[in-house]
Structures are given as structure tokens and as C-alpha cells.
Amino acid sequence: MTRLLSDICYFGLADGIPDPATTGPVSKAIATSSIISCHPNPGLTSLPDDVLLLVISLIGVEDILALRMTSKRFISVTKQRWVWSDALKHHVIDRRLPVPAFIADLKTLSAKELEVRAIHASRFHRNWCSSHPRSRRNVEFPTRELITEDDSSLQLSKDHPHPISQVLFPPGYNGELLVTVEKNRVACWEIPFEGSEAFLVAERSISVYTIDGVVMNDDPDNEAMLIVMFSRIVDMGTPSYEIGAEVWALDRFHGCFTALRSELLARNMQRRLSPIARLCGDLALLGDPVVLWNWKRKGPFFTMSSGNIHHSPTPDGVLAVQLVRNHLLVVRQSHIQLLPTPQFDECGRAVQGASTFGAFLHVQDPAKEAVVIVHEMTEEERGAWQFNPVTILMRVTTADGHSIRKYDLLPRAVASAEQSAETELRSEQEQLTLRLPRPTGSPCTLPARPTQTIPVPPSCSNLVVGRNGKGFWMETQNLTCGHSTFPARCFVGFDATSRLVQAQESQSTRWQNDLTVRKNGLYKSRVGPGEVYERKYRILTSSLEDTVGRIAVGGRDGRVQILDFA
Template structure:
């Protein structure tokens, strides 16, 4: 380098004739300045390294673990996965496959398993091509003959599955199946390919009209079942409701309370709608029944309240804080729930509507999604954000219509600003006082989605993920055939902070997945008669598990995590 500088670098690089005459004297290695290696992750102290790890994704942490022994040791610490759980699961409002109160008692490995499960399920569900990772198939009862399991139209099957339910609190490992007069509980572990019968019960001489599992996983009652039997002619029915608990040790269901709802009636009642802890919501009109107390039934609504010939049956019922949300075919009601004394009698009536909304076209199906809130948010708002999806057929148009119930802040009830409320543009709630309705109802749908005429079976989980079924054409190996497709969606809600003069407010969103979650081939007879092999389905969207019940008595389980 010194010789080159002596001869002048500028002259050699400006005169091409002198390039070949550059002296070739060997360069001393002592004169070369080698670059120092830049500090990497390995040079960081553990406390700084833990902070860096908390900022990267779940899959990146697992990849980093395989690079060295030090990273393998650091990424197995409980502090890492506790922090990742908060940043990548809880803060993103993803469901945790465990009770929040139990997280403090879980080990580092148990936290890691739950974080990975929640992250992979959400990523798979939201991907362009969601796929089930594992499938489990079993028969609720063995077919009478081998030919019965391969029929296309399954009228001859004696034991079709009419309902399937995942009881909350068991992370999708328990499943309730309902046949004509049999209720069974199955255990389907995440490791393994078999289902095990836990308990069963027969209601001989009766037909099960409806069954729902308890929304409260801590309550001793697991489910409530409504069934009827013929007691006279012309057929006169006796209708009964029973509350059951699960006795896994004895392999049976135990009756906690039994009540005759009607006797010698000529038609069956509308099935049970909901079980929320100690309160059961029954029939149409909707009545409250506190099954733990020896009190009478309390009627919440009186059926078709606007006395029109429009169909107005109950489609969905949900308790939201201290209000009862009733979704009918032609309107939505929000009713304040009464208070009950020790004897089970209502001490406060529900004579006024909390809110009322008349929908333009009668719906055929509806589901209600109540979005969870943090403790701070619950104290600041009177209500939870609610998304209602209604399947409507009108004028040869088939749509899914979305209605948003957005909460009002607690401060608005204290202000009592009558003038501000009178300027409200929503004509459906203008006649109400601010304290009557804890939320606002839109005058029209906030979103409308076109669906095919074959759309049916709306299913939604507790955390906003769901699907509906529709018949589509699928091409495979130059052949086109009809399939029953599960169209997935996800309903979310987030709080928009206050900006300038705009107060903070909630916004509900519905994201539809174009590609089906699951496709099942169907025969031409099933399409023509609208009598499909799949009868019922349910979703546990905490762990990402779907259960499907068929006419042949077969249950199909799919895991998406």
C-alpha cells in the first residue's frame, strides 16, 4: 500500500497504460487493519436478551432455541413465556386455552404449550388455506350393518346425531352428542386417534327436543335437557326439563333438578335456549328459571310484540350483564333482567324495553357474539360490544346481515343530557331515556354479505370465530362435483381511542374467509332434496376444534391447531 501511494494512485487510475505497471511487491500483513466482529445476541447479558426475545414472534423464539445451548436454556424460562403470553395472546385478545386465574400456577412448559397452541390456531384460521392438522372419526353407536354406513341418503339409519356440543371449561376434550333419546359424553384427547365414552343416559319413551350446555364452566350443572313424551290421544304431550351434572367416576349423568313444564298439551314447546349458571332460558315467550331455587318461572317477553302476521319466532337468546338479548325473526329486544330474592321470586319487573329494533325482512337463523372486555373497560362502559348475524331470504336474495350493538359509556348515564339524546339519529331508540338502553342499536345492518341459497347452519364460538355451510362445486382431476363447504369468519371488536373532539368508541368488524375450512362431497340426491349427510356441528374456538355429526351416527372431529 505504501508503494502505491508513492507512485500516486490518481496517475494509475487515470492513465490506463500504467495500470499493468503497478508494482507487485508483497504487502505486509502487519499493515492491514482487520475489521472487528460486531457484537451479536450472544454477547448480550441475560436480562437484555430476555427483553429482546419478548419482542419477537412465537415461531421465532422456537427457531432461536435451536441455534445454541444458551438460547435453548434462556427460551425455556417461565418469565419468557409469561411475557409472550401477555404480548402475543392476551393483548391481541386471542383466546387462551386455560382459565386466566390458573395461569399463575402453570409451569414454563405448560405456558409454552398454551401460547404455541393459541398462536398456531389463530394463524391457521386466518390463513388463505386453513387446514385441519388432525382428524378423529368415531360412531356414537356401531352401525347395525356394514351397508348402513355407506348409504348416500341416510333415512334408514336408526341413530342420527341431532346435536353436538363442547362443554366450556374442558378445552374441547369433552363432547356431548345427542340422538333421539340418548345423551352421551365423549372424551377426545389431543394426543391419540380414539374417542372414549365417559357417560351416557337414555330417556326411554321420550324424544329430546333441545339440549344446551352451561355457559358457566364453574357451575355444578353441565347441561339442561328438554324432552317430551306422549301421555294421551290425540297426541297429548308432557314436556319436562332437567338439569344434569356429569359424574365421570360413575360414568353417568346425575339429575340436579327436574320440572314438568307442561302436561296434556297438543304441541311441543320451543326448545331450551340457554343455560347461564343457575339461570335457564326456556321456550317462546322466553321465561327465566332459576333451577337452584323453588321459585316460579318468570316470563321475560310475550312473543310477537308488534302483533303482525310476520313470522317472529325466537332465534337466539343471550344474557349480557344485567340485560337479556332476544333475537327474533323480525325484531331484536333488549330487556332488563329482574332481581330474584332467596325464594326465587322476581322482585323487580321487566315491563319496559331496554331497547327495541324492528328488522325489515324476517330472518331464518341468527347467532349472537358477545365480545369480551377487560376489567377496566367493563367499569367504563355500560354494556359489552355485541355482534348479531342474521341469515335472511327476501325477494330471491340470500344474505347474512350484521347488526352491531355498541355500548354507551358509564359517564353518559350520569350526565342525563336530554338534548344530546334527542339529537340522536337512530329513530328506533329516540323514545327511550339514556338510562333505559345501555347500548345503541343501528337502524339498518352495518354489513351485508351475499350468500348462496344453500347457506345454512350458522355456528359461532365463544370468542368470535365461526362458520356457516354452503353447497359449492369443486373440480378435482378434471371432474366437477358438489361439496358441502364450511365458510369461516371471524368477528372482532376493538376500542378506538378518543381523538380531537371525537370521544372513544367501539368498532365491530367481520372478516370472511374466502376458502372453505372443510369440504365434504355430497350426492346429487342430497342437493336436490336439501337433505344432507351433515346434520349438526359445533366449534370450540379456544383450542380450534370442530365437531360434525351426521345422519349415519358418525362424529368427525377436526383440530386446527
């Protein structure tokens, strides 16, 4: 902005006409131009609107706001819809920053609504990537009117020793709705950006069962908002459990959740069906081994093929699952698996899809925690590549120390018509001569080793990641304030991105996944020595909505704190 204005001033458009005797032939030509001759003391405000709009298109969001404060002329110009539509495209969407609205809805938004979203996205990204990120507003509220760990009405158990076990942001609500999970109660809260209080929107309790986990629906347009996995003890001697799942929809008018489908998954088992789940539209991914359940259709459960289970002498439980196009990505403690997902007919029966290729990768050391980040692509990029770029972060503990390891799944390009014909001909010849099955290529490359290793302290835990690649983990650090040093629970932020780069050896392009870790913590909460010794911290759970820049923190006392970073 400063460079641009200085160039304009140099050519006599901001500070009047320069003296031709002292400034040379360039200024003589400008002095005789029609633009300058029409005004006795021309400046930037004398330019026509179309020229001003071109100038504004070259500056950033904060510079547009600064320009608006200089004169009444710029107030009217910078309030035009074209200004913020262009700023949102160039400074937010083209930089692959999250937009606090659906891209398809941007054409229907007014100039003021576009301005608010462009400013919000720009400020959140700048604050998150700064050397000292700070929350700009905090909202705190209890999940119940009275919360005490000795309250007998809560009926806490060994598996659920505290009032609150999860805090979750539903996708599609721009961080203004938050779901809290207790032992047998799920509540939905509204926390507006303008207000300072949290309002209870809906709640539902399960009296007989204990809630093991709640997962939000990845598709915000689907009628189902979340899936609840619950269990109860049916035999105290063994013990054995009865496990089930329910799909709920949010009814804001009546202030409750409505059960769309309830299913009893298993009886008399030792909790082998873990509460790990994912809800992707109509398809739910449950348990270990992973079970596919189309909750809208009255059909049976579909257990993935035998490749879903690998016998390993090391721990090999499921840590994360994710649907990526027509493949199911399963991250286990010792393996990374890519399995083809079937299609379902009208009766809910699973039929084999078009893809028949599965991939398998053995990791060197078993992990304790993992998250999957699927990077978004444009429609043009999705047509040119067979898969989405994927970043997998795994927290590993070895004899050499603790670390977070990054694995990259990079997509392969879609073959051209000539390459497809050549591959088809080669496959037919192999089938005729060697009687081999027709091969199908992998849609992505699986790395043989981690692409990046980040050392972390032993207190590192609770990996949290948003839909757009921003995330954090928690660790204990020693902070110094004045002359005193004390331990604190800190959130260490990171930013996982993906971009197209030009290959040096050829003219082709490829995807490159990057991970940037912020040095200074996003949030710090002082802890006592007893918490560090027993590894029982006051912060129990957390969640991130990285579209609008909100972090929810659930405490041991049943209170929830909302941190706004935009």
C-alpha cells in the same frame, strides 16, 4: 426477527467486530465498548441474559421457537417462565385471542404449560386466518358399536330420523370433552389431543320421553353441566305434547349424568314451548315466550313481560337468546328485543332489578337463523362501558337472494359524575313539572339497518359460532379436482371481532365490530347429486370450540369426526 438480527449484526454483535476504517465512527465507538472488548469474537450469544430477554420480548411465538433451535444457550434462555408469560400476554391476550386456560390460572402454570398454551393459541389463529386453513388432525368414531338407519333398536321417528341430532363442546374443558345427543340418549366422550381414540366418559338415557334439545351451561364453574328439554305425545288424536326439562351434572367417577332438577313445564299443548334454551349458571332461559327458571330454588317460573311477545303478520319465532350483563337479548325472526332481567329472592320469586329500560328493533325481512356473539371485555373496560359489544348475524331469504346480515349493538360509555348529577337534576325537574316517570337510558345503541350484508348461496345453513367470535356456516360449492368437477359441502369460516377506535371528530373512543369472512373453506365433504336435489346431506350437525380450534361434525350414519386446527 430477521430485521432485528440484521441490526445486531450491523453493529458487530453477531458476526464479529467490523473494520473501523470501512464502517465509520459508529462502528469505532462500538469496537471500543466494554461489551465487545470482553470477548475476542462477540456474537448474540455473548449478550447477558437480561439483554437477551429484552430482545426475545420483541419477537413472535414462532420466532422464539426458531431462535431456540440455533444454540444450546438459547435453549436454556427460551425455557424461562418469563419468556412465555410475556409472549402469552403480548401475542395472545393483548390481541384478544382466546387462551386455552382461565386467565386467573395463568399465574399458577409452569413455564412449559405457558409455552404450550401460547404456541397452541398462536398456531390456531394463524391457521384459521390463513388463505388455506387446514385441519392438522382428524379423529373419527361411532356413537354406538353398530349404527344403521334400519336398526329397529334405535326406534327412529319423523322428528328424529337419524341416530345423532347434536354435538356439543362443554365450556371449560378445552375441547377435550364432547357431548353427543340421540333420540333418547346423551353421551359424553373424551377426545384427548395427544391420543387418537375417543373414550366414553358418561351416558344417560330417557326411556319414555324424546329429547328435543340439549344446551351446555355457559358457566363452566357451575355444578350443572347441561339442560335437557324433552317431550312425549299424550294424545295421538290432536296431537298434544307433554314437555319438561332436566338439569344434569357430569359424574365422571361413576360414568353417568346425575339429574339435579327435573320439572314438567307444560301439558296438552301444541309444542308452543320450543326447545330453544340457554343455561347461564343457575338461570335457564326456555321457550317462546322466554321463561326464566332458577333451577336451584324452589320457586315458580317467571315469564318475561308483555314486551317479550309482539304480534306480527310475519313469522316472529325466537331464534336466539342471550344474557348480557343485566339484560336479556332476544333475537326473533322479525325483531330484536333488549329486556331487563329481574333478580330472584331467596324463595325463588322474581323481583324487578335495577334496570327498567327495554329496547326494541324491527328488522326489515324475517330471518330463518340467527346467532349472537358477545365480545369479552377487560375489567377496566367493563367499568367504563354500560354494555358489552354484541354482534348479531341473521340469515335472511328475500326475492333478491340470500344473505347474512350483521347487526351491531355498541355499548354506551358510563357517564361521569358531573353528567350523572346533571341528568338527575333534569329528571327531577321533569317529574315536578310534567309528572313524567324518571327516564333511564339504553346501555347500548340499536342499529336502524344492517351494518354489513354478505351474499350467500341458497344452500347456506347451520350458522355455528364459538364463544370467542370465530364461526362458520355450511354451503354447497362446486369443487374442481384435476379434470372433474363435483359438489361438496363446505364450511365457510368467519371471524367476528370488536375493538376500540378513536373518533375522528372528537377525542372520545368508541367500539367497532368487524366481520371477516374467509374465502377458502375450512372443511369440504363430497356429496352426491341426490343429496343436493333433496337437500338431505350426510352432515347433520356441527359444533365449534374456538378456544383450542376444534370442530365436531355429526354425520347421518351416526359417526362423529373431530377436526383439529391447531
